[in-house]
Structures are given as structure tokens and as C-alpha cells.
Amino acid sequence: MKKKASKSVSKISSVYDHLKIEKKWQADWKKSGIYKTKEGGKKPKAYVLDMFPYPSGSGLHVGHPKGYIATDVFARFKRMSGFNVLHPMGWDAFGLPAEEFALKNKIHPSIAVKTNVKCYKDQLSILGFCYDWDREVNTTDPEYYKWTQWAFLQMHKKGLTYESHEPINWCPSCKTGLANEDLDNGKCERCGSIVEKKPIRQWVIGITKYADRLLSDLDALDWPNSIKESQKNWIGRSEGSELTFEIKGGESVSVFTTRPDTIFGVTYLVLAPEHHLIEKIKPRIENWDKVQSFIKDVAKKTQIERTAEGKEKTGVHLSGISAVNPANGEKVPVWIADYVLADYGTGAVMAVPAHDERDFVFAKKYNLPIMAVIGSEHVSDEKAYTGGGTLINSGKFNGKDSESVIKEITKFCNGKLVVRYKLRDWVFSRQRYWGEPIPLVHCASCGVVPVPEKELPLKLPNVKFYEPTGTGESPLAAIDKWVNTKCPQCKGPAKRETNTMPQWAGSCWYYLRYMDPKNKKMLVDPKKEKYWSPVDVYVGGTEHATRHLIYARFWHKFLYDIGVVSQSEPFTQLRNQGLIMGPDGQKMSKRFGNVVNPDDIVKLYGADSLRVYEMFMGPFEQAISWSTDNMLGSRRFIERVWRLKQKISKDSVKKDTEQLLHKTIKKVGQDIQGFSHNTAISSMMILLNALESEASVDKKTYETLLLILAPFTPHITDDLWSQLGHKKSIHLEVWPTYDESKLISDSFKIMIQVNGKIRGSLETNNPEEAFVIKAAKEKPEIKKYLDGNEIIKEIYVKNKLVNFVVKG
RNA sequence: GCUCGGGUGGUGGAAUGGUAGACACGGAGGACUUAAAAUCCUCUGACCUUUAAAAGUCGUGUGGGUUCGAGUCCCACCCCGAGCACCA
Numbered sequence: 078m079k080k081k082a083s084k085s086v087s088k089i090s091s092v093y094d095h096l097k098i099e100k101k102w103q104a105d106w107k108k109s110g111i112y113k114t115k116e117g118g119k120k121p122k123a124y125v126l127d128m129f130p131y132p133s134g135s136g137l138h139v140g141h142p143k144g145y146i147a148t149d150v151f152a153r154f155k156r157m158s159g160f161n162v163l164h165p166m167g168w169d170a171f172g173l174p175a176e177e178f179a180l181k182n183k184i185h186p187s188i189a190v191k192t193n194v195k196c197y198k199d200q201l202s203i204l205g206f207c208y209d210w211d212r213e214v215n216t217t218d219p220e221y222y223k224w225t226q227w228a229f230l231q232m233h234k235k236g237l238t239y240e241s242h243e244p245i246n247w248c249p250s251c252k253t254g255l256a257n258e259d260l261d262n263g264k265c266e267r268c269g270s271i272v273e274k275k276p277i278r279q280w281v282i283g284i285t286k287y288a289d290r291l292l293s294d295l296d297a298l299d300w301p302n303s304i305k306e307s308q309k310n311w312i313g314r315s316e317g318s319e320l321t322f323e324i325k326g327g328e329s330v331s332v333f334t335t336r337p338d339t340i341f342g343v344t345y346l347v348l349a350p351e352h353h354l355i356e357k358i359k360p361r362i363e364n365w366d367k368v369q370s371f372i373k374d375v376a377k378k379t380q381i382e383r384t385a386e387g388k389e390k391t392g393v394h395l396s397g398i399s400a401v402n403p404a405n406g407e408k409v410p411v412w413i414a415d416y417v418l419a420d421y422g423t424g425a426v427m428a429v430p431a432h433d434e435r436d437f438v439f440a441k442k443y444n445l446p447i448m449a450v451i452g453s454e455h456v457s458d459e460k461a462y463t464g465g466g467t468l469i470n471s472g473k474f475n476g477k478d479s480e481s482v483i484k485e486i487t488k489f490c491n492g493k494l495v496v497r498y499k500l501r502d503w504v505f506s507r508q509r510y511w512g513e514p515i516p517l518v519h520c521a522s523c524g525v526v527p528v529p530e531k532e533l534p535l536k537l538p539n540v541k542f543y544e545p546t547g548t549g550e551s552p553l554a555a556i557d558k559w560v561n562t563k564c565p566q567c568k569g570p571a572k573r574e575t576n577t578m579p580q581w582a583g584s585c586w587y588y589l590r591y592m593d594p595k596n597k598k599m600l601v602d603p604k605k606e607k608y609w610s611p612v613d614v615y616v617g618g619t620e621h622a623t624r625h626l627i628y629a630r631f632w633h634k635f636l637y638d639i640g641v642v643s644q645s646e647p648f649t650q651l652r653n654q655g656l657i658m659g660p661d662g663q664k665m666s667k668r669f670g671n672v673v674n675p676d677d678i679v680k681l682y683g684a685d686s687l688r689v690y691e692m693f694m695g696p697f698e699q700a701i702s703w704s705t706d707n708m709l710g711s712r713r714f715i716e717r718v719w720r721l722k723q724k725i726s727k728d729s730v731k732k733d734t735e736q737l738l739h740k741t742i743k744k745v746g747q748d749i750q751g752f753s754h755n756t757a758i759s760s761m762m763i764l765l766n767a768l769e770s771e772a773s774v775d776k777k778t779y780e781t782l783l784l785i786l787a788p789f790t791p792h793i794t795d796d797l798w799s800q801l802g803h804k805k806s807i808h809l810e811v812w813p814t815y816d817e818s819k820l821i822s823d824s825f826k827i828m829i830q831v832n833g834k835i836r837g838s839l840e841t842n843n844p845e846e847a848f849v850i851k852a853a854k855e856k857p858e859i860k861k862y863l864d865g866n867e868i869i870k871e872i873y874v875k876n877k878l879v880n881f882v883v884k885g
Numbered sequence: 886g887c888u889c890g891g892g893u894g895g896u897g898g899a900a901u902g903g904u905a906g907a908c909a910c911g912g913a914g915g916a917c918u919u920a921a922a923a924u925c926c927u928c929u930g931a932c933c934u935u936u937a938a939a940a941g942u943c944g945u946g947u948g949g950g951u952u953c954g955a956g957u958c959c960c961a962c963c964c965c966g967a968g969c970a971c972c973a
Contacts, residue, residue, distance in 0.1 A: 089923080303967065306889045310969040317973080334973060347973090384971060416971045426973045434886095435971055499972060622968075693909075695898055699891090700966085707897065707910050713924095714909085720924090756899070759908035766908090828904050833954040835904055872953055878903050882953045 089709065092716045095683025099792040103205060111806055112207040114163050116608060123160040124609050125152040126588055126648075128617025128625070129167045129214075132193035134178045137200045138665050139673040139703055140657035143691050144616045147654060147754060149206045150692065151614060153788035154749045156207075157812035163609055164207060165591040167214035168194050171222075172580025173251060173267055176511035180544065186511045187539070190217055200676060204684045205791045207808070212594045216583030221590060222513045223534035224600040225582050228632065229505075230516055230527050231639055237283045238505070240525065245504050247275035252545035254279055256504040256579065258311075258624045263381040271379050277549045280515055280576060282503040284631050288312050289496070290645075291630055300651040301698065307622040313499025318483070320427065320492035322346055322400040324411070326361055330354055330400065333422030333497055337487045338479040340404040341471040342429040342450035344440065346411045347392065349419035350375045355395075363396035368413065375415050383415055390416040390439045402427075403490040405472060414439060422497055430461065437461035451479050503628070505579060508551045510543035512577030520564035520571040529565050537577075551575040584625055585632035588612050588647060600641055607643045615648040618656075626651075652752050655699040657691070662702050673703050685790035686712040692754035692789060714758075715793055717765055718786065722797060726773035735819060737767055738778055742815040745785045754789075761786060776801070781813050829853045830880040831862040839879075846873045853879045 106112060125148050130141070145166075152164035170190040178193075179186035194215065201208075214221055232238050246255040248265040254277050259266050284291075292312045295305050317335035324330060330348065334340075348354060350372045355362075362368055371393045375383070382388075392414030399408045416435055417426055430440035431449040437460060440447050449456040452466030465479040474482055474489075487494055506515060516528035516535040528535050538559040543552045553575040554560060564571035586600070592609045593601045617625075626648075633647040658664060659671025666672065678687050690711035695701045730738075741764045748757035764782060768774045780801065787794040787807045798807035824842040827849055828835055837858040841849060850871055853859055863881060870882035 091923085301890090303889055307968045310888065313969075313972070315972070332973080336973080388971080390971070414971095416973095418972070421972045423973095428973090433973070435973075438971095497972080499969085619967075693897090699898095701897065704897075704910075710909050716924095755897095756908085759899075762908055826904085830903080830954070833903095833952095838904075870953055872903095874903060878954090880903080880953050 089682060089712050089716070093719050093793065093796075095685065095792070096680070098796050099203070099205065099679075099684050102792045102795050103202065105795075106207075106806070106808075109806070111809060112164070112209055113211060114161070114165075114209045116161075116605060118161060120159060120161040122163065122609055122613075123152070123155040124163045124588075124612045124614075125155065126164075126591075126612045126615050127166065128615070128621060129169050129584070129587060130197060131169050131172070131174060132190065132197045133174055134182070134189070134193055135667065136196055137675055138657075139675045139678060139687070139691075140665055142201070142204055142675055142687075143657055143697075144618070144654040145201065145206060146204070146688050146691050147652070147697055147752060148614065148616050149204075150688075150749060150754060150788040151752075152207055153791065153808060154746070154812065156808065157784070157787070157810060158746075159811070163212075163591065164209065165212040165214075166201070166206070166208040166210070167212075167587060167591065168197070168216065169580075169584045169587070170194065170215055170217045171512050171578075171583050173253075173507075173509065173511070174580075176509060176543070179511070185539075185541075186543070187217065190215075203679050204675065204688065207791070212591045214587055214590045214594055216587065219534040219536050220597070221587075222583060224590070225513050225578065225586070226516045226528075226533050226535055227530060227600065228586065228636065229513075229578070229582075230530065230533075232282060232635060233517070233527055235635075235639070237286065237635065239281055239283065240278065241281045242276055242278055244274040244276045245279055246272045247277065247549075248272055249547075251509075252547040253508045254504055254506065254549075257501045258503075258581075258627070259579075263379065263384070271381055273379060275549070277508070279504055280506040280517075280574075282505045284503040284628075285498055285500055287631050287634055288314065288498040288500050290634060291500075291627065294630075294634075294646055298646060298651070299649060301619075301653055304619065304622045304626065304651060304653065307619075308627060311500060311623040311627065315497050317495060317497060318487040318490075318492045319423065319495045320403055320487070320490050322403060322409075322427065324354070324358065325399050325401070325408070326358065328354060328357055330411075330425050331423050332425045332427045333495065334427055336429065336432065336479075337490070337492065338465075338468065338474075338482050339429040339432045339450055340402065340427065340486060340490060341468075341474070342431050342448045343402050343404075343409055343427045344430060344446045344448050345409050345428045346400045347417045347426050347428050347436075347439075348395075348411065348413045349417040349424040350413050350415065351419035352413070352424045354425075355413065358395075358398055361397050364394070368393055368395060371413065378415075390414060390435065390442065392416075392439065392443065394443070403492070404486070410445075412443075420501065421499070431456070432461055432463055434461045434463065503631075505582075506576035507579050508549060509545050509577055510537075510540075510552045512579065513537070513582055514553065515574045515576050515578060517574040518562060518564055518571045519574065520567060520569060522569060523564050523566045523571075525574075526564055526566045526571070532565075535573075551577060553577070581625060581628045585629045586636065588615075588629075589636075589642065600636075603641075603643070606641075610642060611644045611646060612648045614650045614652065616652045616654060619653045653698050655695075655697065655701060657694075658700055658702040660703050660705070665703075673705075678705075678708070682708065682712045683715075683792070685715055685793050689714060689758060689789055693758040695755055697752045697754060714762055714765065715790055717769065718782065718790075719793065719797065721765065721768060721774060721779065721782075722800070724768075724771075724774045725776050725779055728773045728775060730775045730778055731771065734767060734771065734778065736822060737764055738781060739815040739819040742781065742785055742813050743820070746812065746815075749788065758789065783807060784810055784813050825876045827853070827876070828878045829856065829859050830878065831859065832882060833880060836862055844876050846875075849873060850879060853881075 127145050127148050152162050156162045175186050175190055179189040248255055248270050250268045250270040265272055292314055315335055317333055318337040319331050319333055321329050321331045392412045395411045398411045400411050402409055428436040430436040430447040450470045453469050455462035468474045468477050514535050514537055518526045520526050538556055560573050562571055562573050589601045593605045636642045637645050661671050663669050690708040693711055741760050744760045745757045783794045783797055795807045827839045829837045837856050839853055866883040868881055869884050872880040
């Protein structure tokens with residue numbers, strides 16, 4: 078490895094000493110504080126934000142800074158363009174990874190976090206980012222999590238939280254309950270263990286109350302389509318009807334269906350094996366032994382086993398139980414089956430085997446009747462017809478169109494139109510140590526009582542033993558001194574809530590804290606909030622599509638509802654950086670041994686080279702493999718800019734060069750704003766190539782090149798800037814303006830086509846159609862295609878192209 | 886299965902319906918050098934004809950279509966990636 082590095086280093090020239098220069102300017106910026114953000118003044122604001130990192134023990138690899146570089150370029154560009162820029166950084170440090178790291182290395186998490194944060198900060202600092210470190214936040218800081226707890230209490234007050242004993246996702250290896258969002262295909266997103274359903278006392282936040290707004294407000298956001306789609310899928314809105322079937326004997330069961338139009342085709346009813354009705358009607362179930370053992374079998378299976386693809390549906394008939402179809406009063410049998418999920422819809426479905434694939438398969442297997450009610454032409458014994466059409470066998474609705482009849486049939490059956498979501502309420506408690514304590518107290522006489530706000534932060538006790546218990550109790554439960562407290566209401570003995578908050582809690586609102594990081598009285602000063610909100614550009618990875626980005630939007634909307642924030646959405650524009658893969662094309666990971674460390678790259682080639690390369694390597698949102706060879710091109714580009722300085726002279730600038738310069742200023746500015754950094758850099762390379770081919774370059778032109786390059790290569794441009802005699806940092810300069818009139822060329826190259834094929838070109842300063850067409854026809858290379866043929870059509874695209882359409 | 890992206894040289898990639906392959910990497914040749922590195926210059930999609938110059942044909946996953954003109958728009962299909970999924 079070392080040998081390879083020393084071989085590579087010889088590939089670069091020693092035209093400038095990146096180590097010395099970068100160190101000097103980083104120290105200089107720190108001393109002068111040029112990146113400190115102040116409120117006030119008349120400048121418009123720009124809030125440019127990175128998803129703050131989780132400081133893990135393994136440090137950064139070369140892929141992590143890609144997004145940070147892009148926002149840094151953006152922030153620097155905005156600052157030069159006259160904006161008051163907020164560009165902060167902080168640490169998301171509560172949660173399982175930090176705790177696991179601590180347990181493994183036998184260091185207390187609070188210490189491990191400190192070490193890791195320092196390591197991350199060191200790694201970031203050598204890349205020359207323009208963060209205002211005075212605004213640094215850390216979610217594990219009691220002064221920070223005080224407000225995480227405060228927000229939870231506000232939700233509690235508004236009745237948005239509830240205590241539940243329902244079975245939830247339990248990771249046997251992490252020994253904690255998990256939210257649906259923490260699952261990846263039925264496995265724990267963190268450790269990959271198969272998650273079990275386990276009844277555990279837990280705190281849940283009613284995020285589903287916000288489902289509609291989370292969905293509809295997506296439309297106005299400037300976010301990547303894929304993220305919006307992911308969120309839409311996750312929220313999973315579906316419109317349908319809730320219909321009630323009477324059960325013979327007194328009870329009733331309601332079902333959710335998106336196809337009430339098929340109700341006359343119901344031939345049986347299916348309940349989820351966990352359905353609460355079963356307990357009630359148990360005495361009347363004639364084959365209870367069989368039913369009970371089926372329920373037990375299903376309960377034993379994991380979610381994965383139950384929903385495995387191609388898995389055969391199984392069920393059992395509840396003998397002696399029947400339900401009444403509200404549409405026609407007919408009796409239908411009632412079954413329980415594993416293909417009906419307890420936690421979607423009402424946990425019960427009306428089965429229409431003729432028009433639903435699952436019901437069809439099930440009906441075939443158990444020999445249940447199949448009754449077609451849509452479009453006689455579609456009736457088949459092979460498979461279900463799931464489309465729409467004309468109703469048949471549907472009483473007074475016969476002949477009507479299935480889609481248009483939905484409302485009418487629902488009303489006819491005394492049902493109601495409802496909207497259902499896949500989104501579940503947010504399981505908010507974790508049975509682990511390293512998280513924000515949930516600020517509630519359990520009192521035998523008063524019930525659940527919130528910790529008074531003035532007692533916040535409710536600090537996480539500093540203890541030696543914090544291993545997860547696995548019993549469903551948090552390790553905090555074992556700390557008697559902490560658990561036993563007084564009821565804030567009646568002052569009697571009471572016990573603290575011992576669960577902690579999930580990893581995602583602290584990251585739900587950190588962008589607000591950056592606006593006002595030191596405020597002790599409130600979460601954020603309303604004036605500051607109003608000034609900085611919303612975040613203008615937010616950059617991070619796609620892995621947060623249905624986790625952080627849903628939670629944060631929800632949290633923000635809640636804060637909006639209680640008047641803490643002024644906007645209903647936190648992040649106006651979102652951009653996702655594509656991964657940087659290892660040189661072998663695989664995801665960078667210790668496991669594959671393909672990790673490239675930014676520290677090594679910076680040492681050998683400089684931070685400026687790394688920055689240029691990561692922005693130049695391809696479209697920002699795309700995953701691309703790292704190539705040190707390709708990176709050398711970026712280093713060479715910087716060296717050539719450095720060397721070009723020797724060519725500065727007093728000669729006046731050539732007209733072509735001036736035009737290219739203005740074109741480049743325009744393009745670079747536009748591309749930075751559009752996150753097309755790769756083409757911004759290539760256009761500067763084109764400019765550099767042109768300048769190099771001249772005998773000399775005038776100072777003003779060279780300075781302009783430095784200015785537009787400054788956001789990408791902050792160190793070398795500041796150095797060259799000062800070499801040119803400037804006292805003030807280049808980063809405090811104003812972004813150069815381009816002159817639209819300079820962009821207009823006075824001569825044009827016009828392509829000449831015959832029948833759409835390029836046959837020649839024409840250089841002219843007269844764009845008149847008649848002139849150009851005449852001139853084009855006279856060109857010998859064109860003439861030979863026209864002679865003897867009839868010209869049917871002449872097309873002229875001004876300043877660009879002529880096309881002769883000929884016959885013959 | 887549904888939804889959303891994407892498929893362009895040896896490689897990363899560029900192209901408001903109007904010169905496909907900008908820019909860069911890699912490669913080949915040359916200059917400089919005692920030599921190497923670095924640097925600079927020239928060439929570099931495929932095929933084909935010709936001594937050569939030059940020209941021609943093909944070419945953006947496949948097959949159709951719209952258009953004077955398609956990498957770009959429309960239809961069908963194939964492949965790759967992401968999200969959701971026994972969701973009623």
C-alpha cells in the first residue's frame with residue numbers, strides 16, 4: 078500500500094506545496110473568522126445544510142465528504158454572490174451505533190462520542206470547509222436534548238403520544254423495540270437480525286395523524302423524484318370503503334376494501350389470525366381446537382416466513398360462524414387466514430375470489446365458491462379479473478360501470494368512504510441506554526405525569542453498566558436512584574419512565590438549533606427562526622428517504638402547528654449525493670478492503686485536488702467508482718492554473734477570449750446552482766485551455782478565473798490571490814458578473830445538411846436567411862448533392878443550420 | 886407485481902429536437918533530459934476505399950413510429966439500479 082502511494086506521488090509535479098499552502102490558509106481563515114455567520118444586515122439569506130454525520134468509530138472514507146464538498150462550493154458561491162450564508166455542522170451522536178461501539182470497546186458512550194467527534198472534526202477540517210463552528214451542535218449535549226425532550230412533552234400535551242402494549246417489532250440481537258422504519262425487509266436495518274413481533278410496553282407517536290399532510294405537501298418541494306416517490310410509497314395512501322358485516326349471533330366485523338363495487342361477489346370473509354373478534358366468538362366456534370392450533374402456528378412464524386414470496390396461503394374455516402353480506406343479505410362463511418394482516422386496514426377482508434388474485438388462489442385451494450360480478454366477457458376459471466367493467470349479478474346495480482358505482486354501493490351498504498395508510502404510528506421508545514430519556518413519570522395515583530418543563534433537561538444518568546437487558550426493560554430501570562422519584566403532581570412516590578428515545582429523535586430538528594445554538598430559554602428564537610427558515614438547500618444520502626426525512630418533516634409540522642416555526646416544511650430543496658464506490662466498483666467497506674481514506678489523498682495530492690475531483694467525477698446524484706488516476710487530472714488542472722500566473726502581462730485581452738470568459742462565468746454560476754459541478758469544472762478547463770494557448774494572459778482575466786474557481790479550490794485560489802497583491806481574502810470578494818452583450822458572437826458557423834446529413838459548414842457574419850441559403854448552395858461540397866435534384870424544402874435555423882430536402 | 890431512475894468510445898462522462906462523444910482519464914507517437922519523473926505538442930468511436938491527401942458508411946440497449954432532422958419526443962420490448970409489496 079505504501080509503495081503504491083509513493084509511486085503515485087511521483088506522478089505529480091512539485092509546482093506548489095499543497096501541504097504548506099492548505100495548512101496556512103486554514104489557519105488564516107480560522108484566525109480571521111471569515112466564515113462566521115451573523116444575523117442582520119440587508120443581505121438575503123441562504124441556509125445551506127448537510128445531513129449531519131453520525132460520528133462512528135471508523136472515521137470518514139473518501140465518499141463521505143462528497144456532499145459536504147458540494148454544499149461548501151454552493152455556500153461559498155452564495156456568499157460571493159451577496160448572500161448571508163448559514164452553513165453549519167454538527168453531530169448526531171445518540172443511538173445504537175455509538176452504544177454498540179462503546180460496549181465493544183469498553184468505553185463509556187459519552188467518551189467514545191467525544192473521541193469520535195474529534196476524529197471526524199479533524200478529518201473534515203483538512204478539507205477546507207467554510208463551516209461556522211461556533212454553531213456546532215451535538216444531539217447528546219444536555220443543553221441540546223433538553224429541547225428534544227421539550228418537543229416530546231408538547232406532543233404529549235397535545236395528545237399525540239400514547240402508551241401501547243401491542244406487539245411491536247423486536248430485534249433479539251439489539252434487544253430493543255423498533256419502528257417500522259427501522260426495518261429492512263423484515264430484518265433489523267442495523268444488524269440484519271430477523272425481527273420478531275413481541276408485546277412490549279412502549280411509547281408511540283401518532284405520526285399517522287400527519288399522513289395526509291406529509292403526502293400532499295410533498296408536491297411543492299424541490300426534491301428528487303425518487304425520494305418523493307419513496308415517501309409516497311411509504312405513506313401508502315389508499316382510498317376505499319369500510320363496510321360492516323353482521324356476524325350471526327350479535328357481533329359485527331368491518332372490512333376495508335378498495336373495491337366496494339365487487340361486494341355482490343363476496344363468497345366468504347377472512348379475518349387475520351390475531352383479529353380481536355376471535356376471542357369474543359370463541360365459544361361458538363365449533364372446531365375451536367383446530368382454529369386454535371392454526372393461530373398458534375401462525376404466531377410462531379416470523380413476518381418474513383409469513384410473507385415470503387410464493388408462499389402458499391393457508392387458513393381455516395370457523396365452523397358455526399357466518400356473516401351477512403350487507404349488500405344482499407346473503408350468508409357467507411368466515412375464515413381466518415395467514416394472508417390477512419392484522420395491522421393493515423381493519424384486519425379483516427371481504428373475499429371476492431372472482432376479482433382478487435389472492436382471494437382467487439385461496440378459494441381454489443379450499444374449494445370456495447367463485448362469483449363473477451364484473452363484465453361477463455372477463456369470466457375465467459383460470460384467474461381472477463382485477464380490472465373494471467360493467468356490473469353483473471349485482472342486483473339493482475347490474476349494467477352500471479364498476480368505477481362510477483363505488484360511492485353509491487358504499488352508501489347502499491351503510492358503509493363509509495375512508496382513506497387508509499400503510500404508514501404506522503411511530504414506535505418511539507427504545508429499551509437501550511444511549512438515548513434521550515423520555516421525560517415522563519409514572520405515579521400510582523396520578524397516572525402518567527410529564528416532567529415539569531423547568532426541570533428539563535432530564536439528564537441521562539452516568540452509569541458504569543448500560544448493557545441492554547433483553548427483558549423489554551431499559552437498562553435505566555435497574556438504576557433505583559434514578560428511577561424512584563416524586564410525582565410532580567401529587568409529590569407522592571413515583572417511578573420514572575425508563576425507555577429512551579430512538580436515534581432519529583435528535584436529528585428531527587437540529588437544523589433549527591443551528592439558527593440559535595446557545596439559546597437557553599427556547600428551542601429557537603422566533604426572529605432568528607423566521608429569518609433563516611426554511612433550509613434552502615439540504616444535501617445528504619438517499620438512505621434517509623423514509624426515515625430521517627419523514628420524521629423530520631413530521632416533527633417540523635408539529636412545531637409549526639404549535640407556533641414554534643414559521644414554515645410548514647423544513648427543507649425547500651433537497652439533493653442526494655451518489656455514493657462513491659471503491660475502485661473495484663463495490664460499495665466502499667472494510668469488508669472488501671477497498672476503502673480510500675481522505676486523509677491519505679489530502680496528504681498526497683491536497684484537499685483542493687480531492688474537492689475538484691469529487692465534483693468533477695460525474696453527475697452529483699450518481700454513484701461512481703473512485704479512481705486515483707482520474708483524480709490526478711484534477712491535480713494537474715490546479716497546477717496549470719498555478720503555472721498560468723507566470724503568463725500574466727499587460728497585453729490587452731483578445732475578443733474571443735473575452736467572450737469565452739463571460740460565457741464561462743455564466744455557466745459556472747448556473748451550474749453551481751443546479752448542482753452540475755462536473756460541467757462547471759469542465760467549462761473552467763476549457764477556459765484554461767484557451768488561456769494557455771495564448772502567448773499571455775491579462776491580469777484581470779486571470780483574476781476572474783481565480784474568482785470563479787475559488788469555491789472549488791479555496792486554498793490555492795486564496796494563495797494566488799494574495800500573491801497578486803490582494804490584502805483581503807478571495808472568499809470575501811464578489812462573484813464576477815458577466816456581460817450578456819459580450820456573449821453575442823459576430824460570426825457564426827452554420828452547419829449545412831442535405832436530407833438531414835451534415836455535408837459541410839459555413840462561416841459567416843451575416844445571419845440573413847436568404848444570404849445564408851444562397852451561400853450554402855454555392856459551396857462545392859454541397860452543390861454536388863444538389864445538382865440534378867429537386868429541392869423540395871429549405872430549412873434554416875438561425876445562426877445554426879441549413880437543411881436542404883431534395884428529391885432524386 | 887406496482888412506482889421511480891438509468892442504459893452513449895478502452896474508462897468517468899458531455900450534449901435547450903439541430904456538428905454525438907465536450908471535458909477528463911487511459912493509450913500511441915514525438916519534444917525536452919545523460920536518464921527517469923514531471924512538463925509540453927500531435928493523434929485516439931468503429932468500419933471501409935486509397936500510396937497518400939481526402940472522402941464515404943455505420944454508430945447513443947433492441948424493434949417500430951413522429952419529424953426536413955431523434956441520444957433527446959411517442960409506442961412496444963430487453964437489461965441494470967432504487968423504493969414499496971399477500972396493503973385487501
